[in-house]
Amino acid sequence: MDEMTANVSTAAVRADGLSRRYGATRALGGVDLGLERGITGLLGPNGAGKTTLLSILATVNEPDTGNVSVFGLDPRDAAERVEIRRRLGYLPQELGYHRHFTVAGFLGYVAILKEITDRRRRAEEVAKVLAAVGLEARARTRIRALSGGMRQRLGIAQALLGQPALLILDEPTAGLDPEQRLRFRELLSELPGNPVIVLSTHQADDIAAICPQVVVLLQGQVRFAGTPAELAAAAAGHVWTAAERHPSAHVSWRGGDGRWRHIGDSPPAGAEPVAPTVEDGYLLLSHAAGTR
């Protein structure tokens, strides 16, 4: 625990004892977290507190208790909060759009809100993020005419404006097709400046593919923080396949090859142990936390 505290206190972005309630519902219950430069995946089921945590880190929400520090800045101080926001790119989970704006118009508007006031610089920024998300050809299209996937890419594009040092993306791959997801992974991994990136997702394979770090949030608490390999390793010896469904398994599903994949305490006799994945580790944690 001492080691963990030390790491938290020196992280670029850190949260100490964050808790947040919405009426009788506890969204966060004492979250300690430190985020380094690079991509961190945030995994958790619906209602785990991911969106609340991200909104607090984005200075949009305030915790009931606990502290947040972003690059050494305290969001409780008005001036420092603005400074944090100057370094921030944020994609909320549920984002509406000004549907009558054009794509470029919307990005230009957001760029001004991000204090990119120089016109030439703004135009360059808009062009750059449009190219990054593959929407250059849609620059003059009204947002109302975009598909759901295109709107999601537009949301990512606005978050990228200004080359943020802290990029918070709440379920950015929702609505993207497989090709777009691949492109998104490539985009994040190639962002210049080595920013701190936090993305929440239900897609464990996204985490495995691009996140050097992963945090599992369950019932408002951090249940795991480590590398994807470590998360997968946490399920070692708990995953097996069999021809039949095994009643003692915590989680079972039938694969494309017709065989059942099980996650449980230990494989029964005759079962074929298999190498665990990030998803297996996450599911095992979820079961242990009683969320499944």
Added chain:
Amino acid sequence: MTAAAGGPALPGVDTVDPTAGQSPGRDRSPTAGLQTVMGLARVEALLLVRSLLILAGLLAGGAVVWLAIRSAEPLWWNVDWRIGLGQVVLGMTVLVVAQLAASRARRNAMTDLYASFPTTAGIRTVAQLAGLLGAVPASLVLVGATTAVVQSRGAIGTPSFAVLAGGLLLVLAAGAAGIAMGTKFSHPLVGTLGAVLLFLSSGNSHLPWAAGLWLYPWASFGDQLGSLPGPLAGYPPAGAHALELAGLAAFAGVVALATAMTRGRTRGLLAAGIIAVATICLAGALQLRPIPTADLNHLVTEVADPGSAQRCTTASQVRYCLYPGFGSLLPSLKAPTNAVLAHVPARARPADSLTVRQVAGLSLPDSTLTHGHPDRQVSQWDAQANRSPANRTSNSANVPPASTVYLPVGSWPAAGGPLADAHFDLALAAAEWAVRIPSQAIDSLPPQASGGPSRKVTLACVPLDQAREAIAIWLAIIATHPSAGALTGVEGRGGLTGVKVSDLVAVKVGSSLVPTDIWAYPGSNTTAVTGPGHGPQATVAGYLLAKAMASLPEQKVARLLTDGWPRWLNWHSTDAELAAALGIPMPSVHAGLSQPGTPVEPVCTA
């Protein structure tokens, strides 16, 4: 990275740099806030400029202004206030658009995203308020287009800068109100409701004191601006009203900022709010001040005794007496008058010269005009104003001379079709004077049932079966050349037999009913001209004969008249004699229909 429990800690960074993570490209200069406001305001202004709703408001506002001024004399002291009515309509749409813009983030579920930007809600609201300048072009287009129309129609007077500025401020105040609403309420109907309230407030005053009319955003009805002989300072109190609108705009802006800003600068906002409210109160008090007695005395005198204020010009034996500033009307008055008189030699005209005189009507008591003055003073003004030639119908004892044609201020139309109608109207009046048809006759009314002596009254006389009536109408026709379709009479409606009894206007002359006024001529539905005097009642027979004469070669009729003016000016010469002299059949006219209670009208016998 680390977690409180459940997993291994992650490697951290060695040091934390407060300047770390600063993103390139962002404005860090001391004027960054101002630059951001200007950038956002530019976007908001462009959205307003390109808004189809505001374009619709501009068109609707233009239509409203057009409807308000199209049939009125282009008097700037009336028109500039009517432009404000169009600004009300434009302001309604600006209010709706501004409310939608201010509530954009919440309505589009983007509150969280906006909250993550360094630009605060307060700065966004300031930018939106500044962006209202995007509504200025539409407002100026309305003013400019109306100005072009009014100037092309021969504008009288000059526009009031204070009134026009007030219209612009009204649009800005409406937009600021929309932003204030939008910062609190995101439902789009809120803006619509605000627009409806703005529209309703442009009606008559519901305040307990009449001058409160001016306190509304824009009072559009209930004034007498269109009939005044000139601008009257303080009616309406334009400068104070513009100040009130500026105060309202500022107050709405303060409310919007106070709603948007969650913390800080409350003291400054409070001070600004107090100043705005004080400005509104001061402007209200200024608007409720009575119009100075001297100004009202001058106005009533101008109305009651037009000659005291007018300048007269004599041309071709006709005097034209106009209020100051109306000199530009002279050519359009001279043209039809001279055209008639050109066909009537001087020896045939009446000895008294014809006077064409402007008159102004003033309806008193009107508390928007006379508020704050003692009742006795108002009664005196009322009695004085009733002596105006324009008010003579309410005072039969005030008989105007028969050689005067009156032009009520505000009724002489502008260029185009209505002006042609007015030209015919004036030509007809001049022709009736030229052929000496008296305008009225004094008649006796029998004693009332309650007893008492018989009363002398002035009634419009009827030129029954008098050739000079047809000549007068013919003179008006050849002087102004109305289009073939402009003159429609009984024949256009299938003849007398096709006319419903309810359509018939007939007067009882002696024991017979004479159809009158059953023909429509250019200007017959207007009041561009009254007179001479009450004006005779044209008969259907006279009209039909004149039309038949107009179908003859002009020289033929002119030669007949030149050879026998004394004969044709004699009221004993009949329609039949004139028809026979011209060799045309006498149009047949129905004898008239009996209508109970028809009063007996005198025949024009002078």
